Every structure is written in C-alpha cells, then in structure tokens.
Amino acid sequence: MRLDLLAALNAERAARRACVLVTELESGAARLVTAEHVAADPRAAALATALAAGRSVMVGEGESRAFLTVHVPPPRLLVAGAVHISQALAPMARMVGYDVTILDPRTAFANAARFPGVPILADWPDVALPAYRLDPFTALVALTHDPKLDDPAIAAALAAGCFYVGALGSRRTHAKRVERLAAQGFGADLIGTIAAPIGLDIGAASPEEIAVAILAQVIAAWRRPSAPGARP
Known part of the structure; x- marks a missing residue:
C-alpha cells in the first residue's frame, strides 16, 4: 500500500x-x-x-x-451512571464485543472495585465527553435518573448522531426530559429517537434482567440496516 x-x-x-x-x-x-x-x-x-x-x-x-x-470502527457503549444495572450491563456488553466506558463523577460508585477492567470517566459530561468524542458508532445509555448527569450526556449523544440513545425512567420522567431537551433546541423527531423507557419490553425486573433488555435493544439498533455498522 x-x-x-x-x-x-x-x-x-x-x-x-x-x-x-x-x-x-x-x-x-x-x-x-x-x-x-x-x-x-x-x-x-x-x-x-x-x-x-x-x-x-x-x-x-x-x-x-x-x-x-x-x-468500520468497532461499536462502543458509554454508560452514564455507575449503578447496579451498569454493573450487570458492562460485562455483558464487553462479552459481545462492545468497548464499554462508565461515565459518572461520583467516585464512591464509579470505581475499579465495582467495575473491574472497565474504563471510568469520573467527571461530569461537559468535562469528560469532549475528549471521549461521541460518534455514530457509539451507543449512549443513561441510567442515573439525575438530569444533571443524564441530560447533558443525552444531549451530546443526540448531537453526535450516536446510533443508540436510551434513558432509564418512567414515561412521566421521560416526558419531563423531553420538555428539557426541547427547551435546548432539539427537535421532536430527534428527541423521538431516544429509547425510553429503555430496553426491550421483556418484563425485566432485576438489574440483571434490565441489563439484558437494554443490551438486546442496543444490539438491535446496531444491526438494523440503517445503522452505521449494520450487519446482514
């Protein structure tokens, strides 16, 4: 060459x-x-x-x-929130080939003891994400229920064209999130791409089951024909 x-x-x-x-x-x-x-x-x-x-x-x-x-760049998964679901999701996602990173400034939760071998961005999204560089080959999963962490991460993921953006929370919680994102200038069509409530509807109850539902939805988004890394 x-x-x-x-x-x-x-x-x-x-x-x-x-x-x-x-x-x-x-x-x-x-x-x-x-x-x-x-x-x-x-x-x-x-x-x-x-x-x-x-x-x-x-x-x-x-x-x-x-x-x-x-x-084609390998797919990445950025998880906003070092919560119990994240602890189950991270190893599952790594097992199927995703480069997983945890984003959470709360070092009491985001630490190597709870996430062995997983890179951690222990800072707020506006500080951590410019260097991380979200892109269309990255999925963003927001799991904290805290608008101060979830909203900036979701907004950045929408702006970057991430192939999947999902957020934990009830329909009522998401409705308030939609209002906040709309106030930031995001259009209804783009906001409508957010998977919320997050995960496939499989009746998941435990953190581990919810992690399975989320990962399945991420994989489906990556594999669909319109995705940037879609596979037949």
Whole structure:
C-alpha cells in the first residue's frame, strides 16, 4: 500500500470514521473513499452497500473488478451512571464485543472495585465527553435518573448522531426530559429517537434482567440496516 494511502487510512481509523479502500484489480490502482465522499465515487452504490454491511467484498466483473476493503470502527457503549444495572450491563456488553466506558463523577460508585477492567470517566459530561468524542458508532445509555448527569450526556449523544440513545425512567420522567431537551433546541423527531423507557419490553425486573433488555435493544439498533455498522 502506498504510504500516503496508509497514512490517510490510519488517520480515518484514529478518528473513528468509516472508510473503504478501493483496489481496482486490473490496474492495481487504489484509492481511499471516506464515508462523506461515497456518493461522488464511480462505485457509489457498491460502496454504500459494503459500508452498510460492514464487510469487505469483491465487486464488478472481468476487467472492472475491484476489491473493497471496508473499515468500520468497532461499536462502543458509554454508560452514564455507575449503578447496579451498569454493573450487570458492562460485562455483558464487553462479552459481545462492545468497548464499554462508565461515565459518572461520583467516585464512591464509579470505581475499579465495582467495575473491574472497565474504563471510568469520573467527571461530569461537559468535562469528560469532549475528549471521549461521541460518534455514530457509539451507543449512549443513561441510567442515573439525575438530569444533571443524564441530560447533558443525552444531549451530546443526540448531537453526535450516536446510533443508540436510551434513558432509564418512567414515561412521566421521560416526558419531563423531553420538555428539557426541547427547551435546548432539539427537535421532536430527534428527541423521538431516544429509547425510553429503555430496553426491550421483556418484563425485566432485576438489574440483571434490565441489563439484558437494554443490551438486546442496543444490539438491535446496531444491526438494523440503517445503522452505521449494520450487519446482514
């Protein structure tokens, strides 16, 4: 691979942006196509399909064949709130391949003893999230019931286009949350993408069961065709 292509590819991967390395097999010519430039590429349809599937693939026939090497960032799960549900959710999510991080400034709850091996952002969202860099390949789960922590995290996730945003709480609690987000300028359509009450409706009662319901909903959001890392 040419050094300029390798440098560009490494930059996209470091920034957690999806891209495709296109190699024309007849000529050996290669180019890197970022997600924002897919529509302008001669192989736009094939590139869009490959990115949606998240899989490298051979396209074309005969002399027009090309190999599309797809690079999609691995999914992350940011959990706002070091609560009992989070303690069950974190190891489950890691088991199925999510890079999990806990966000909670309350170090009495957010500590290595309660979350072994899990990175912890022990600060408020407005301080911690700029460096964390939410993106469309990240899911945000808000579990504290505290608007001072949940609301800024949810607002940041909506603004960043996270593929899943879910919040714990009753319908009444969420209605108040909707009012607060609307007052911040978020539109009804975007607010309507928030999964609340959070999790699939499986009758979950214990923290562990609620964690299962949440993780199942996150996985479903990641795998659906419109998701940035969707898989068939």
